[in-house]
Structures are given as C-alpha cells and as structure tokens.
Amino acid sequence: MDKLEDWLAHCERLHPKTIELGLERVRSVAQRLGLAFGCPVITVAGTNGKGSTCAMLEAVALQAGYRTGVYTSPHLVHFEERCRIHGEIVRGADLVPHFARVEAAREGVSLTYFEFTTLAILSLMAASAVDLAILEVGLGGRLDAVNIIDADCAVITSVDLDHMDYLGPDRESIGREKAGIMRTGRPAVVSDPVPPQSVVDRAVEIGADLWRLGHDFNFSGDKQQWAWAGRGRRYAGLAYPALRGANQLINASGALAALESLRSRLPVTAQAVRNGLAMVELPGRFQVIPGQPALVLDVAHNPHSVAALTANLDAMGFYPTTHAVFGAMADKDLETMFARIGPLVDRWYFTDLPVARAESAQGLLARWEAQGHRAQVSASIHADPMAALRAAMANADPTDRIVVFGSFHTVGGVLQDGVPRLQAKHLAS
Known part of the structure; x- marks a missing residue:
C-alpha cells in the first residue's frame, strides 16, 4: 500500500x-x-x-x-x-x-x-x-x-x-x-x-x-x-x-x-x-466568512458548545433572518441543542451526513418538530451539507445570516472545495 x-x-x-x-x-x-x-x-x-x-x-x-x-x-x-x-x-x-x-x-x-x-x-x-x-x-x-x-x-x-x-x-x-x-x-x-x-x-x-x-x-x-x-x-x-x-x-x-x-x-x-x-487560525470555530449574507461556520456539536455558539451569534448584532444548516450524530442531546439555539433560528436546513452514526435529515426534522417551535419558523431536508447551504443561499437576502454548524462532517461538507464563495450571487445582483 x-x-x-x-x-x-x-x-x-x-x-x-x-x-x-x-x-x-x-x-x-x-x-x-x-x-x-x-x-x-x-x-x-x-x-x-x-x-x-x-x-x-x-x-x-x-x-x-x-x-x-x-x-x-x-x-x-x-x-x-x-x-x-x-x-x-x-x-x-x-x-x-x-x-x-x-x-x-x-x-x-x-x-x-x-x-x-x-x-x-x-x-x-x-x-x-x-x-x-x-x-x-x-x-x-x-x-x-x-x-x-x-x-x-x-x-x-x-x-x-x-x-x-x-x-x-x-x-x-x-x-x-x-x-x-x-x-x-x-x-x-x-x-x-x-x-x-x-x-x-x-x-x-x-x-x-x-x-x-x-x-x-x-x-x-x-x-x-x-x-x-x-x-x-x-x-x-x-x-x-x-x-x-x-x-x-x-x-x-x-x-x-x-x-x-x-x-x-x-x-x-x-x-x-x-x-x-x-x-492564530483554526477553521470551523466561529469562523465568519466575509460577504453577504453573513456566513458563520462552527463545529458546535453538543449542548455546551451550542450554548457558546448561541452567545457568540447573539453578540453579532441584528440580522432580519437567521438560516441554520445543521447535521449531527444521532447520539447527541439534540433536544437541548435545539432549545438553546432555537430562539435565534428562523429557518432550518437539515442535512444527511456520510457516516453511519449520523442522524438522518428526516430524523433531525422529526426530533426538531417534536420539540415544538415558533409558528413562523420553517424547515427543510437535504441530501448533503453543500445542498443545504445552496438552499439557504437561495432563500437568504443579502442582509441575512447563515450559520452552518453541528458535526465536523457538516462544516467539512461545505469546505470541500475551499471557503464557500456563494455570496457572490448577491454581490452581483
């Protein structure tokens, strides 16, 4: 070999x-x-x-x-x-x-x-x-x-x-x-x-x-x-x-x-x-990608790190709509994670991940729905993190914010081809 x-x-x-x-x-x-x-x-x-x-x-x-x-x-x-x-x-x-x-x-x-x-x-x-x-x-x-x-x-x-x-x-x-x-x-x-x-x-x-x-x-x-x-x-x-x-x-x-x-x-x-x-540099730790809409990448994948992510997002200031791309392992305390960051999120994009331990996008949606949520919050499911990010970009206004978080596989999935440059569609319009 x-x-x-x-x-x-x-x-x-x-x-x-x-x-x-x-x-x-x-x-x-x-x-x-x-x-x-x-x-x-x-x-x-x-x-x-x-x-x-x-x-x-x-x-x-x-x-x-x-x-x-x-x-x-x-x-x-x-x-x-x-x-x-x-x-x-x-x-x-x-x-x-x-x-x-x-x-x-x-x-x-x-x-x-x-x-x-x-x-x-x-x-x-x-x-x-x-x-x-x-x-x-x-x-x-x-x-x-x-x-x-x-x-x-x-x-x-x-x-x-x-x-x-x-x-x-x-x-x-x-x-x-x-x-x-x-x-x-x-x-x-x-x-x-x-x-x-x-x-x-x-x-x-x-x-x-x-x-x-x-x-x-x-x-x-x-x-x-x-x-x-x-x-x-x-x-x-x-x-x-x-x-x-x-x-x-x-x-x-x-x-x-x-x-x-x-x-x-x-x-x-x-x-x-x-x-x-x-x-010091470290990708995927409250990494803010310049451009419009604002794009945040974070490998927060348990209640403690999601609480820190929530506080950091809160400190960023006002955004009309926050879109969240999320994929995680099935054995995580997802309910507590949803409860902590949920008040900040207006639209969810749940994604499948390429590992057996991962919760499916459908499973994430079901567990999120079981929690109850604000009536105006919506959610969708996607085959992979990049597809979820593209959907978020398609729905986001330039003044909005997109957060990609959860498993390393979630953040890694949108970094496969380097730092995402999808904000360019808004800059050109």
Whole structure:
C-alpha cells in the first residue's frame, strides 16, 4: 500500500468497533515501535475548546521560534489536517512509511481506526525533531490512545456532557476520565472555570502540580484589550485572540498557563505571545466568512458548545433572518441543542451526513418538530451539507445570516472545495 487512502481503508477494516477505549493493545504496539519524544509534550483533553487551545499553543510556540508538532482530530476535509509539523499540514506521502511501521509492529493486534492512525501520526511526529509536541486527546482521557504518552503538561479545557455512553452520566464521571491525562509531579492546567470536583481530587490524589483558572492564573479585559496573570508572570495590553468568541479567552488563558508551567524548558517572550494569539487560525470555530449574507461556520456539536455558539451569534448584532444548516450524530442531546439555539433560528436546513452514526435529515426534522417551535419558523431536508447551504443561499437576502454548524462532517461538507464563495450571487445582483 503506497497511498494514504489505501492505508486509511485498511484501518477501517481492522476492528469491528469504531471506538474501544483501553490502552493495553495500543501500548503494546507503541512499545514495539519504540515510540518516544525527546522534547516537552503537552496533552489537551476536554469536552470543548481542545482544538482552539492546541492552535493557540502552536501559534505562540512558532512565534517563539520553536519547531512544533501538533496532532488533532477529527479533520474537517482531509485526513492530513490531523497533523501539522512546524505549522504546515503534513503530506500524505510522508505519513505512509509510518502506517507501514505500525502495521509491522502490530503483530496481529487488533487496533481501531483511531488507534492505528494515532500511532502512525505519533511515529511521524517523534521522527520529525520537533521542539514541542502538542497532542489533542480524543473523546476520553484516561483510556484514550493518546494517553500512552506521559505528557510534561496536561491541559483540561471544559468538562461537559458528551459521549456519555463511554465516559459516564454526569460531569463528575466525565471529569474523572479527563483527569486521567494528569501525571504525578507535573503541571496539570485546568481552564474550566468551574471544574468537577473529581478533577481537583484526582490532581491531589496523584500529586500533580495543579494550575486552576481563578486560582493559579486568571484573565481580565475590556472592549479593547485583555490581560493574563499567572504564577509570577503577567501579560498586559494583549489584543484579543484572532479566534472569535468570548470563550476563546478561557482557552487562551489555559494555553498561556501551560506555556508558563514549562517556562524553564520552553521560554517564550511577551512578543511571541502577542503575535501568536493575534495570528492564530483554526477553521470551523466561529469562523465568519466575509460577504453577504453573513456566513458563520462552527463545529458546535453538543449542548455546551451550542450554548457558546448561541452567545457568540447573539453578540453579532441584528440580522432580519437567521438560516441554520445543521447535521449531527444521532447520539447527541439534540433536544437541548435545539432549545438553546432555537430562539435565534428562523429557518432550518437539515442535512444527511456520510457516516453511519449520523442522524438522518428526516430524523433531525422529526426530533426538531417534536420539540415544538415558533409558528413562523420553517424547515427543510437535504441530501448533503453543500445542498443545504445552496438552499439557504437561495432563500437568504443579502442582509441575512447563515450559520452552518453541528458535526465536523457538516462544516467539512461545505469546505470541500475551499471557503464557500456563494455570496457572490448577491454581490452581483
């Protein structure tokens, strides 16, 4: 197999389950690979905010002159997006030898798609002479494949209700799973403003060096600028992060605390912080596409992130009509998501998605109708995200707003050919 697509198809066939938490199988293969990093490693777990935190860590470290390696998942359009070396998305051809390494080291062990691909990307990163490795943890923590790496600093962003079939029925249970990425004697940054007690208890139990938002670091700000303060260090007069949304200050604060905790090994200047946060980019996180009508892309796919999206949309100001393109997995708490964002939406465009776990457009419509809604709100169903977006564009006036949100597959579906340029029809008319 000499193409990435062949290896990805191979990974999909290997294991009967999409998700099987546990470290024994993946650790045994990692040991045969001799997987090890010769640089500081930061792992980032949490319900929401992981990708943004990773992107901010990367941007600041790059501005400080470090060679970075970043692993995030899932991807929006192309698998290669899951790994960046020194700020650049890796080439599929560069990943292929590492898939072959994992296959040789597997020795018959059954790995899930996520486990196999994680090992291949970690193998590439370990061979890439990076100065800092930033690893986003998947849906879990304690039993997630990424947790085979003993991180020098663990970051836990928000903890909220998602993936409850795997992680437990409440925030305390989920927090306990996320806290599994902490290590004895090493920094554990918790940027959730009100973390579950289970996270704090686990840090105390194992003797981690706990950094808590509101205790060990904090932020403040006005409409023009913001400031961050941590243990013995302060940054004042910072421009707001280039990633939009009020919740991004919480993510930025956690990222700065993580870098501060590794200061002796990985010093960064105030200028690197300023430039990095001003230049950070991450598609699909309250991404506003210029043009008319306004177009917002956001991978909000659980109640917590949809609440943040709703607040950010509210802060945008008045639009006569808000059109929402939405597709999501069937196991999500869709009813709560509809309840939170529903008051802002005037027309829904439900879409099918190309994955078995997804709720059908018809199913989304039925679950939305069962909630009850304002009489003047309408809805339609569509075969794919791009078809739904085209329908929204056809119905929208230039002064309206279109929000594409939900699964990564929803946002990725409208980014397949690059940033949508459908607003041009209004500019030409």
